[in-house]
Amino acid sequence: MRNQSTDITMSDDDFSKLRAIVHRNTGITIGETRKTMLVSRLRRRLREVDEPSFAAYITRLSKDPGEMQELTDRVTTNETYFYRTPRVWNYFQEVFLPEFHAVGENRRMRVWSAAASTGEEAHTIGAILEQQRLTKPGFDYSVLGTDVSSRVLEVAQKGVYNGRSIARFRKERPELFASHMAGSDADGYKAVPPVRARLKFKLHNLLERLGGTSPFDVVFLRNVLIYFTDEDQETILRHVRDLIRPDGVLFIGESETLNNLSTGFEQVAPIIYRPVTRAGGPCA
Incomplete structure (x- = not known):
């Protein structure tokens, strides 16, 4: 695996495409101001699967159904505890x-x-x-x-x-x-x-x-x-x-x-x- 930098950037077009993919597959709407959040949650995954860019990762998602579930796991927020509220x-x-x-x-x-x-x-x-x-x-x-x-x-x-x-x-x-x-x-x-x-x-x-x-x-x-x-x-x-x-x-x-x-x-x-x-x- 290549040694990828942690400063992989996400273009506005990549952000738009990923927001659409997430919504289509989970229904979850990622707000227009949550780009930084999405980058922080996915950068590590790009390194794990050896993808050099978010554009390449988006292409991977179109070919790999298993990766779609991985994306879902990375972008969903899960905080809970017993006897809440x-x-x-x-x-x-x-x-x-x-x-x-x-x-x-x-x-x-x-x-x-x-x-x-x-x-x-x-x-x-x-x-x-x-x-x-x-x-x-x-x-x-x-x-x-x-x-x-x-x-x-x-x-x-x-x-x-x-x-x-x-x-x-x-x-x-x-x-x-x-x-x-x-x-x-x-x-x-x-x-x-x-x-x-x-x-x-x-x-x-x-x-x-x-x-x-x-x-x-x-x-x-x-x-x-x-x-x-x-x-x-x-x-x-x-x-x-x-x-x-x-x-x-x-x-x-x-x-x-x-x-x-x-x-x-x-x-x-x-x-x-x-x-x-x-x-x-x-x-x-």
């Missing part, structure tokens, strides 16, 4: 779960973590619902985590966490952490087997319909809509609306809103939404 979890536990149980059906709860990243959110859901399973006879659950990045899904599937990733969960819900996470500070912590058995992760582009699944009771779509245009957000939310039960609940990110979008959801609290046409009971 406590008020989301408070609503989930104190409002939604009692509604669900009030119906009296022994129906498995199905939850979708639709921007799962490295899996902390899905594992938080699993720990909370495992506690429910142990205290509510007949209750069971499944959690599906999806993401467009194969790299982060590998981390999610391994499910070993430590440090900042688990710090909030460990501090604010020590009893739940101790009951449903096993391990050590040295080796990391992993969800107990009953939780892991009910978690599944798969690759998925939110701009495409998620096939092969029954409706979900809860969808977590947090901190991802901000990377899409309004039009693409509406497409994503239509897909979600098609897959959420009439009595279901949707959680979005703290910096996100569905105001001024045509979505089929109505706000019940900040960042918490329900389908507009839901039935009167919690499990129609």
Whole structure:
């Protein structure tokens, strides 16, 4: 491999082409002011695959589908941790779960973590619902985590966490952490087997319909809509609306809103939404 310099530059034309490629394959819109970010994330990859320029790398992308996934992994932003935004979890536990149980059906709860990243959110859901399973006879659950990045899904599937990733969960819900996470500070912590058995992760582009699944009771779509245009957000939310039960609940990110979008959801609290046409009971 040649010794490439770290000062490989990206022309405006290369930037425009790469933005279009990323949007076409992920739906993510890279802003016109994010050129420096894109250069910093891709320079190392150019050296790894021995490409002398961004123009050459763009040509490579047209011929190598595997490299397209690598590009997706490099440009997506993935920051998450257990028990993020406590008020989301408070609503989930104190409002939604009692509604669900009030119906009296022994129906498995199905939850979708639709921007799962490295899996902390899905594992938080699993720990909370495992506690429910142990205290509510007949209750069971499944959690599906999806993401467009194969790299982060590998981390999610391994499910070993430590440090900042688990710090909030460990501090604010020590009893739940101790009951449903096993391990050590040295080796990391992993969800107990009953939780892991009910978690599944798969690759998925939110701009495409998620096939092969029954409706979900809860969808977590947090901190991802901000990377899409309004039009693409509406497409994503239509897909979600098609897959959420009439009595279901949707959680979005703290910096996100569905105001001024045509979505089929109505706000019940900040960042918490329900389908507009839901039935009167919690499990129609």
